[in-house]
Amino acid sequence: MVDRRRIVRQWHEGAGDVLVTLVRTEGSSYRRPGAHLLISADGTYAGTISGGCLEAEVVRKALWMVRAGAVVERYSTLFDDTAEIPFGLGCGGVVDLLFEPVNTPECGAYLEAMEASLTGVESLVATWLPEGGDKLARTIYRDSRVTFASETATDREIENSSRIYPETISPPQRLIILGAGDDAKPVVAMAALLGWRVTVADARPQLARSDRFPQAETVLTANSAGTLGIDTSDAVVIMTHSYEQDRAFLTGLLAQPSPIYLGLLGARHRSSLLISEAAATLDRPVAECCERVFAPVGLDLGGDGPEAIALAVVAEVQARVQDKLAASRRLTAEDIASQLTQGGASRYLQTQCAMDTPGPVRPEPARQ
Numbered sequence: 001m002v003d004r005r006r007i008v009r010q011w012h013e014g015a016g017d018v019l020v021t022l023v024r025t026e027g028s029s030y031r032r033p034g035a036h037l038l039i040s041a042d043g044t045y046a047g048t049i050s051g052g053c054l055e056a057e058v059v060r061k062a063l064w065m066v067r068a069g070a071v072v073e074r075y076s077t078l079f080d081d082t083a084e085i086p087f088g089l090g091c092g093g094v095v096d097l098l099f100e101p102v103n104t105p106e107c108g109a110y111l112e113a114m115e116a117s118l119t120g121v122e123s124l125v126a127t128w129l130p131e132g133g134d135k136l137a138r139t140i141y142r143d144s145r146v147t148f149a150s151e152t153a154t155d156r157e158i159e160n161s162s163r164i165y166p167e168t169i170s171p172p173q174r175l176i177i178l179g180a181g182d183d184a185k186p187v188v189a190m191a192a193l194l195g196w197r198v199t200v201a202d203a204r205p206q207l208a209r210s211d212r213f214p215q216a217e218t219v220l221t222a223n224s225a226g227t228l229g230i231d232t233s234d235a236v237v238i239m240t241h242s243y244e245q246d247r248a249f250l251t252g253l254l255a256q257p258s259p260i261y262l263g264l265l266g267a268r269h270r271s272s273l274l275i276s277e278a279a280a281t282l283d284r285p286v287a288e289c290c291e292r293v294f295a296p297v298g299l300d301l302g303g304d305g306p307e308a309i310a311l312a313v314v315a316e317v318q319a320r321v322q323d324k325l326a327a328s329r330r331l332t333a334e335d336i337a338s339q340l341t342q343g344g345a346s347r348y349l350q351t352q353c354a355m356d357t358p359g360p361v362r363p364e365p366a367r368q
Contacts, residue, residue, distance in 0.1 A: 001172040001195025006046035007038040008115045015040040016102045018062040019111070022049045023072065023129065023165045027093030034167055036114075038102075039063075049097065062099060070100035070136035072129050098129060098136075098165070106138040109148035113140050113169050120171045120197070123147070127165045134163070172197050173321055176230055178249045179240035179265070180207035180219070186310035187237065188213050194318070201228060203245055225252035232257050235317045237297060239265035243274070251278040254289055261320045263297035263313060271295035271331060272339035287333035294320075294330045 010016055020037040022029075030051035037047040037055065039062045049055065054075055065071055076094045100107050106127075113123040121142065128137040137150035173196045177184050180202035191198045192215035200216045202208040203223035210219040222228060223245070230236060236259045238249050246264070253262055264271050271293075279289045298312030299319070319325040 002193065003036060003047040003195075004114055004172075005118060005195055007036055008111070008118065010038050010040070010044070010046040011102070011111050011115075015042075015044060016111075017041045018066055019100050019102055019107050020049060020058055020062065021098040021100075021165075022095055023098045023127075024096035025093055026095075029093040029095055033165075050095070054095070054097075058097065065099040066101045070098065070104075070106075070130045072131060073097050073099060098127070100136060105148075106136060106150055109140055110138065113142075113147075116142075117169045117171050118197075120174070122171060123169045125167045125169060127167070129163050129165055131163055173317075174199070174234045175317065176201065176228060176234055176236045176259075177216075178202070178225070178236065178238045179245075180204065180209075180212065181239065181241055183306040183309065184239060185213065186307045187239075187313055188216050190310050190314045191317075192216075194314070199228065202240060203242075223248065225249050226256070230256070230259055232259060234259045235261035235263075235321060237261075237263040237265065237313055237317075239297070241265075243270070247274055247277060250274055250293070251281050254278050254284065254292060255282055258292045261317050262293050263316065264293050264295035265297045265309075265313075266295070268296060268331065268335065269339045269342075272336040275331065276336055276340060285333070286336055290331050290333055290336065296329055296331075298329075300329055 007016075007019075016038045018039045020039065022031055022033050022035040025033060030053075031049055035047070035049045037045055037049045037058060039045045039059050041063060043059055045055070045059055049058065065073065074094060074096050102108070102111070110125065113121075113125065116123065124141040126139045126141075128134065130136040135152070137152045138148065139146060139150070140148040173194070175187075175191045175196050176199045177187055178201055180200050184200060188198050188200060198213075198216040199218040199220070200208065200213045201220050201222040203221065205221045208219055208221045210216070213219050225236075230253070236253060238246050238253075240246050240249070246266070250264060253259070264274065266274070275289050275293060275295065276286055279286045282289075294316060297316070298309060299316045301308070301312045301315065303309075303311070316325070
């Protein structure tokens with residue numbers, strides 16, 4: 001997603017002449033199909049298509065490759081001095097790259113769809129690859145409607161489907177951070193490094209300020225999750241440090257369809273109280289609520305401090321949205337029952353959070 005933002009930015013700056021897309025892989029590959037590289041005539045580029053082993057050669061030859069139009073070129077990263085396919089660099093696979101000139105309607109429409117994805121719009125793309133003497137053609141769909149079609153695309157026959165490269169240009173992952181304390185800053189920064197769309201919300205206006213979170217897409221004052229338009233593809237982390245705010249946000253989120261990830265920051269006993277109270281308010285089984293909440297939040301990576309916690313949180317969100325989550329520390333109903341019988345609610349005093357009261361806010365450090 002970071003590559004996509006850089007490509008769109010370079011394209012808008014007029015520094016793009018050739019778009020390279022990884023369309024097929026065999027064996028080991030550093031990047032998956034859908035990786036892109038936008039190259040300008042002066043050799044500057046945005047994006048990546050490998051771990052660095054192919055970019056220099058591709059950039060050097062890109063303009064020459066598209067002298068007669070779009071073309072697919074095969075590159076081998078297998079180490080074999082006798083291979084006919086360039087270049088044997090020892091990475092362990094074969095990749096097919098689509099080179100296409102930017103100044104065509106097909107590439108222009110594709111880059112527009114890429115830009116639209118950054119604002120949350122998904123597009124489906126069917127590209128007929130330039131093989132066997134046929135030129136590249138492309139159709140782009142949005143909400144089941146055709147938004148672009150090459151003049152020759154409607155003439156393509158079903159038997160040409162083996163030449164179609166299908167792609168879904170999905171929006172970047174959206175992360176909603178409920179809580180605008182200082183420890184939310186590294187979470188925002190790490191999520192931004194991944195190219196995610198980040199929203200920060202808090203009921204305390206003295207904290208929910210855009211100057212405190214310059215890398216967030218949106219910073220707003222809110223005391224209800226229902227006003228944030230959260231859907232099932234979003235990831236949400238509750239970390240206000242205010243018990244009352246956390247309970248309100250958690251209860252509201254558990255009352256609606258679950259986001260793909262819902263994390264709750266805090267000690268096990270505090271989280272046990274919050275989940276049990278939310279379950280009681282909603283008249284839901286505690287076990288059902290536990291299945292929907294990652295608490296304690298974050299992978300057990302070790303370390304201490306806001307940055308280490310942020311890494312654990314972002315890593316768990318990434319693992320969840322990529323369906324790579326192996327083990328989690330999330331509470332179970334049995335854990336909560338155990339926590340609540342070891343001293344009861346008196347172990348956690350619901351005193352007012354220091355951040356709840358408007359007052360002097362520590363000045364932000366000057367940016368270099």
